[in-house]
Each structure stands twice: as structure tokens, then as C-alpha cells.
Amino acid sequence: MSSTKNILVVGGAGYIGSHTTLALKEAGYTVVVYDNLSTGHRDACFGDVFVEGELKDRAKLAEVMEKHEIEGVVHFAALIEAGVSVVDPLSFYQNNVASTLALLEAMQDANVKRIVFSSTAAVYGDQTTSSPLSETLSKAPINPYGHSKAMVETILESAATAYGLQAFALRYFNAAGADPECRTGERHDPETHLIPLIIQTAQGVREHISVFGKDYETPDGTCIRDYIHVYDLAEGHVAALNFLQGQNTGCFHAANLGTGQGYSVLQVINAVAEISKKPVKIIEAERRPGDPAVLVADPSVANQLLNWRPMRSDLKSIVEDAWRFANA
Ligand SMILES: NC(=O)c1ccc[n+]([C@@H]2O[C@H](COP(=O)([O-])OP(=O)(O)OC[C@H]3O[C@@H](n4cnc5c(N)ncnc54)[C@H](O)[C@@H]3O)[C@@H](O)[C@H]2O)c1
Structure with a gap:
């Protein structure tokens, strides 16, 4: 078994990639970051x-x-906005699928066999009757973004069988939080993720936060999502790389990275208001199409296969770290 020391992080200038680079370095790896800086820094x-x-x-x-x-x-490296993928699907299939083929071909050219891929809970689509979501569910994306990720998973599986690739797809739930030491954090532009938007409202950058639907079948009527601290996500990648090192050639695995516990939109808003000690003005809005009431991971595959457990993904730690970064 050869040890994997030099890692190429493609998209390493972005939110999750920058945290993962730090985690890889802390684990003793040498890291080359490759990025076109389209959304990264x-x-x-x-x-x-x-x-x-x-x-x-x-x-x-x-x-x-x-x-x-x-x-x-x-x-x-990918385009990540599901809503944009509905109005401009070709750019998503081009950037997320076709360009990934070039990466896989380059890996063949250079005889590189191991890859950990950023997949997403969006591959499950709207299977709300099956909460928590487990990897045994079939993939059923409901937008081109989710399809693009599901397609890459299929390509990785075929390449594992045909060329001896060792591939691990990590299906993230809602990435949130920031490096506890404030070296990096969430800086999407435009920002569409809930926690940074609430923080911007608490900071006075935004006037209000829209709550899309208060009549869901959840305890407070708002949607429930599984928030996973980006630092825990980063450690999941280190664990997946280490795992692949011990595998035979020609393998494909997929695992959810989530906590198994969800928080409602109102719980998240209240947590930001409490930690920031600032008021957060809420506007009630209509439900958005394609927004299931509850999306929560079954993380048992990652727990067992990777010996991975989230350590910082309680709502308080997530919001404290995100708030500290936003005010740094
Ligand atoms: N943020 C989330 O909650 C979340 C959830 C599930 C899955 N994901 C997946 O995780 C990955 C990272 O997400 P993120 O939030 O860090 O996004 P991000 O936009 O911050 O990072 C993406 C990085 O990839 C780079 N990139 C994009 N296209 C490229 C190209 N063609 N060539 C070279 N570099 C390119 C960007 O410049 C950026 O640095 C994505 O694949 C995304 O689909 C994210």
C-alpha cells in the first residue's frame, strides 16, 4: 500500500475547499490547490x-x-446554485460534468488513482417520505445541479470498474460555519445560504430575512435542514482519502456527511439573534417550489466506513464560528 502524501485540491480556493486544504495540511499532507478563481478567493x-x-x-x-x-x-470545483441550474442547465452540465471528464482523463494520463468528490444531498431530490435520507435510496434529483452531481457519481463508478479508479463521493447536507481560527469562512457572491443571510440581516447589511413557508408539517411550521460544520466536512475528506488508501483498486463508495439532526429555519434565526445579540427582522413569504419540509441525513455509512463523526456541528458552534468570521 502506497501512502498518499501529495494531494491536488481542485476548487481549493472556495468555501469548503479552503477548509479542507487546512485540514489536509494539519493531517500532514502536501497540498497543491488548482482553481480558476471564478467564485473562489x-x-x-x-x-x-x-x-x-x-x-x-x-x-x-x-x-x-x-x-x-x-x-x-x-x-x-463546480457551479453550485440549484436555482441558477434550472434557468441555465447547459453551463452546469458543461462545468460540473464535461469538465470533470477532463479531470478524470488527466488523472489517467498522470496515473493518479484516488479521488474524493463533492457530491450533495440534492442527488436524493424530494424523497420526503424517507427521512432520514440513506444511501440505499435511489438517486432522484429534481434540478440540473442535482443531476450533474448524480451523473458524476455514475461516471466515477464506471471508471472505478473499468480503470481501477478508487473513488469516494461525499454527499454533503447543508455546509455551514467557518474555521474556528477565522482563517477562512463562507464568502459566496451572491450569497444564497441561510446562515450567512441571517448574519447579514443581524449586521444590518440586509433589511430582513425571508422565511419561505410557515405552514410545513414541522413543529414550528418552517423547513428543517441538517447543518454540518464546514470543519467537520473538511475532516470527512481527510478520512475518505485515508480510507481509499487501504482499499483495493477499482472501488466506488458514497456516503452522506450530515449530523442526523435537523434545525428549523426559525431555530437558526433565533440562534443568530441570540449569539449576535442583534434583532433579526423576519418577513413571511410563500413556500418555494421544490423545498421539502425536512431534509436530514442518515450519517451511519460515514460513521462506520470512515470512522467519521461531526464534532462541531451543534447549532451554537456553527453560528458562533460563522458570526466571528463575518465580523473579522
Ligand atoms: N456549500 C454547500 O452547502 C454545498 C452542499 C453540497 C455540495 N456542495 C459542493 O461542494 C463543492 C464546493 O462548494 P463551495 O460551497 O465550497 O463552493 P465555492 O463556489 O465556494 O467553491 C467552488 C470552487 O471551485 C472553483 N471552480 C469552479 N469552477 C471551476 C472550474 N471550471 N475550474 C477551476 N476551478 C473552478 C471556484 O473558483 C471555487 O473556488 C461544490 O462542488 C458544491 O457543489 C456544497
Whole structure:
């Protein structure tokens, strides 16, 4: 068994990629960050080396992998807004699927066999009768974003069988929070994620936060989601890479990264108001189409296979870290 020391983090300038780079470095890996900076930030690149480049550039990726003797890839680079994917699906299939083929071909060129892939709970779609969501459910995405991630999972599975690739798809639930040491955090532009939007409201940057639907079948009528601290997500990638190292060639695994516990929109708003000690003005709005009442992970596969358990994903730690970063 060879040890994986040099890792290529594609999309490592982004929110989850920058935290994962820090976690990999703390675990003793050498990291090359590869990113086109389309949504990422140069000052969030913590790798030993930074290469500005496109995911679709097979030749450049292969050159980088060979030059730095890369032994494993963590792949975050993607367009991520499900709503945008409905109005502009081709850009999602181009960036998330076609460009990932170039990455996989470059891995073949450079004889790199291990990959950990950023997948998403969106591959399950709206299977609300099956909460918590387990990997035994079939994939049933309801938007092009979710389809693009499900397609890449299928491609990875085929490549594992055909070429001996070792692949792990991590299906994240709602990534939230920030590095407890404030070195990086959530900076999407435009921001669409709930916790940063509530924080911006508490800061006075936004006038109010819209609550889409207060008549769901949940205890307070608002949607329930499974929030996972980005630091716990980052550690999940380190665990997945370590796991692949002990596997035979030609394997594909998928695991949820979530806590198994959900919080409602109102609970999250109250937590931000309490921790920030600022008022958060709420506006009630209509339900959004495609928003299930409850989305919560069954994390038992990640618990068992990766020996991974979230350590910072209680709502208080998530909001405290996010609030500290937003005010740094
Ligand atoms: N944020 C979440 O809650 C969440 C939930 C589930 C899954 N995910 C997945 O996790 C991954 C990372 O999400 P994030 O929130 O960190 O997003 P992000 O936008 O902050 O990070 C994506 C990074 O990839 C880079 N990138 C995008 N397209 C590229 C290309 N063609 N070539 C090179 N670099 C490119 C961007 O510049 C950015 O640095 C994505 O694949 C996303 O689908 C995120």
C-alpha cells in the first residue's frame, strides 16, 4: 500500500475547499490547490502551491499532477446554485460534468488513482417520505445541479470498474460555519445560504430575512435542514482519502456527511439573534417550489466506513464560528 502524501485540491480556493486544504495540511499532507478563481478567493488558498487553471484543461491538470507527484485528488470545483441550474442547465452540465471528464482523463494520463468528490444531498431530490435520507435510496434529483452531481457519481463508478479508479463521493447536507481560527469562512457572491443571510440581516447589511413557508408539517411550521460544520466536512475528506488508501483498486463508495439532526429555519434565526445579540427582522413569504419540509441525513455509512463523526456541528458552534468570521 502506497501512502498518499501529495494531494491536488481542485476548487481549493472556495468555501469548503479552503477548509479542507487546512485540514489536509494539519493531517500532514502536501497540498497543491488548482482553481480558476471564478467564485473562489486567492487569499483563501492555503496549499503549499497554487496553480490558477481551468477544470477542463486536461493537459495542464496532467502536467500539474506529474510535476508535483500527486497521489490523490479532492474535487470541489463546480457551479453550485440549484436555482441558477434550472434557468441555465447547459453551463452546469458543461462545468460540473464535461469538465470533470477532463479531470478524470488527466488523472489517467498522470496515473493518479484516488479521488474524493463533492457530491450533495440534492442527488436524493424530494424523497420526503424517507427521512432520514440513506444511501440505499435511489438517486432522484429534481434540478440540473442535482443531476450533474448524480451523473458524476455514475461516471466515477464506471471508471472505478473499468480503470481501477478508487473513488469516494461525499454527499454533503447543508455546509455551514467557518474555521474556528477565522482563517477562512463562507464568502459566496451572491450569497444564497441561510446562515450567512441571517448574519447579514443581524449586521444590518440586509433589511430582513425571508422565511419561505410557515405552514410545513414541522413543529414550528418552517423547513428543517441538517447543518454540518464546514470543519467537520473538511475532516470527512481527510478520512475518505485515508480510507481509499487501504482499499483495493477499482472501488466506488458514497456516503452522506450530515449530523442526523435537523434545525428549523426559525431555530437558526433565533440562534443568530441570540449569539449576535442583534434583532433579526423576519418577513413571511410563500413556500418555494421544490423545498421539502425536512431534509436530514442518515450519517451511519460515514460513521462506520470512515470512522467519521461531526464534532462541531451543534447549532451554537456553527453560528458562533460563522458570526466571528463575518465580523473579522
Ligand atoms: N456549500 C454547500 O452547502 C454545498 C452542499 C453540497 C455540495 N456542495 C459542493 O461542494 C463543492 C464546493 O462548494 P463551495 O460551497 O465550497 O463552493 P465555492 O463556489 O465556494 O467553491 C467552488 C470552487 O471551485 C472553483 N471552480 C469552479 N469552477 C471551476 C472550474 N471550471 N475550474 C477551476 N476551478 C473552478 C471556484 O473558483 C471555487 O473556488 C461544490 O462542488 C458544491 O457543489 C456544497
